[in-house]
Amino acid sequence: MASFCYQYLSIVANDFIFFSGDVQTTTIAVAIASSLCYSIVWAIYYVVRLAHPQHQRENGRRKSASPLAYLPNMGAKFTIKRPKTPTTGLYQDLIRFETVLCNQVEVPCVRCSKNLADPQCRFVTCKLCCFCPEACDIHKRPCDLECRPCDHLSVITEINLSECQISQCPERIGYFGSQLSLLNLSSNDLGEVPEEIGCLRGLKEFYLQKNSIKTLPATLGSLTNLQILTVSSNKITSLPDIWLSLSSLQHLDVSHNEISGVPDSVRHLRHLHTLLLQHNKFTSIPDKICQLKELQKLDISDNCLDSVPNSLGGLLRLREFLASSCNLATFPMSLCQCPSLRTINLSNNRLKLIPVEVGRVGNLKELNVSSNCLQYLPATLHINQLHVCDISENPFLTEADNSDVQLLTQGPYDTGSVPTLFELAFRTVVSGDSYDLTTLPLILQETVGEKKTCTSCGVVFLNLYRSSLHFRQFAHSYVPFLSQLCSAACAVNS
Known part of the structure; x- marks a missing residue:
């Protein structure tokens, strides 16, 4: 029956359509046949693409020429953020995510680092490297997942997820790899930092300001290359004892929190040059801070301080001391022993006298003692030689008194x-x-x-x-x- 139908259709096509002698009929037949073949080819190609979506992603990667223009499987739109004017700030040439649609991040296998870790694998490994398939939800049953190489991940070094209105870190971002040097999660609604962040061993800059974080994970102590840590404007009440291993830290900002003390291990931050403690609950400057020999800037403004320790004079490299709105009644004499001091801000306190020794601090360039209770200044203070001098809002004596x-x-x-x-x-x-x-x-x-x-x-x-x-x-x-x-x-x- 099939052979009969085939012979019948062949005769009709050959004798009555293609070779009928009618040019118009033949042209129409050729056009219909070409369209039918074209549709069949596209249908086959579409089916192949549905069966192998990996090829589509690989083609998308090849079109990207920027080393920061791709973060796989984030479901997000992103652009390169470049300042209009040259700056020396901390946020140059970062990935800027405008909307985040999902939290899944593809990361390298923690065992071989050659393939991508399979989704939902509890050990963050690929199919070939799973530590215990029997205990893994995705690998304990037969699956047809293919091992996907992760060569493209090695080019990403900086990620900016600031102002994305996210309430938790993207899943597995802590396993992204040691090539990540900067992570910005500021200005979100994060309540905690996942412990997996400690796996980012190559991280040098970490920004967490303007969130709702109450505690910092102890795994931050694993970030031995960290140089800048900013956790300001959160709800942190105490700092973890992790600073012994963070010997590379240079900039620490814990301002605008609810911290009242620092752990003893802070004194091991031998390369720290900037420490920002303003707007907290300190009642005195901890002696551990006075052991930071490389410290150049100390800001402890807006704390209610009882006193300033004499050991502060041991900070020989201190250049800026800011203690405005601290309810201080006496000028810290220990500041006069800091030979590198250039800036002193003691505004909005209760100072009645400025010691004579302040006038002999040779490198002093900026002095702000506004809004205090000063009636006079020491004769050793040459205010006309300072670059900045603010002595306003003080009840100075006049010749009429x-x-x-x-x-x-x-x-x-x-x-x-x-x-x-x-x-x-x-x-x-x-x-x-x-x-x-x-x-x-x-x-x-x-x-x-x-x-x-x-x-x-x-x-x-x-x-x-x-x-x-x-x-x-x-x-x-x-x-x-x-x-x-x-x-x-x-x-x-x-």
């Missing part, structure tokens, strides 16, 4: 220009900072708090030879400066 000015203006003491024996003993004892106050005689213990520093020679003394208040013009007003001298010789030299 006769009674207060006369109270600060005193003549030579009655015993003449030769100091008393008690004065000489006092100067000898308190001239250094190594003395133990409890071992001193009671009469000296009671008078140590009254010690002064000569504005001329810098000697520590007790009884004034002479003090005087004089006014100098600064900006559009006159500022009072107090000089205090220890001897007649200093009075002559001044």
